[in-house]
Amino acid sequence: MVGRLFRDPTDSISIQIFRYVIAGTLAYVIDYSMLIVYVEIFGMYYLTAAAIAFLIGAVTSYILNTAWVFNKRAFKDMRLEFAVFISLGVAGLFLNHWCIKLFTEAVNLHYLVSKLISAMLVSAVNFAARKYILFR
Secondary structure (H helix, E strand, O other), X not given: OHHHHHHOOOOOHHHHHHHHHHHHHHHHHHHHHHHHHHHHXXXXXXXXXXXXXXXXXXXXXHHHXXXXXXXXXXXXXXXHHHHHHHHHHHHHHHHHHHHHHHXXXXXXXXXXXXXXXXXXXXXXXHHHHHHHXXXX
């Protein structure tokens, strides 16, 4: 069972979702931590910091998705695959940006709470897009 959940390549969407949640959580922890460091330690504007942190998390996510979550690929050329992955990430970045801005400025939530809400929305959209566009 451990091998099936954590080691063996799989086409099982439930195991892929399980792995995606773990990979996404790790990428999110990196993203969230970098956001805090950039804003609280370096004094960077929170939306700029969120964009940079999101991209660092996206690269982490790509590495984990291609190495561990999905075993099938739509593209043989890794450069093209990475470009599509990053393009989907950029779409996620815009969604992330607007969600954080909406929840922080319109709803008056703390930017870190806004980031949590945004992460849930963006991760669901990203899983569906990556699964059906990149890793069929």
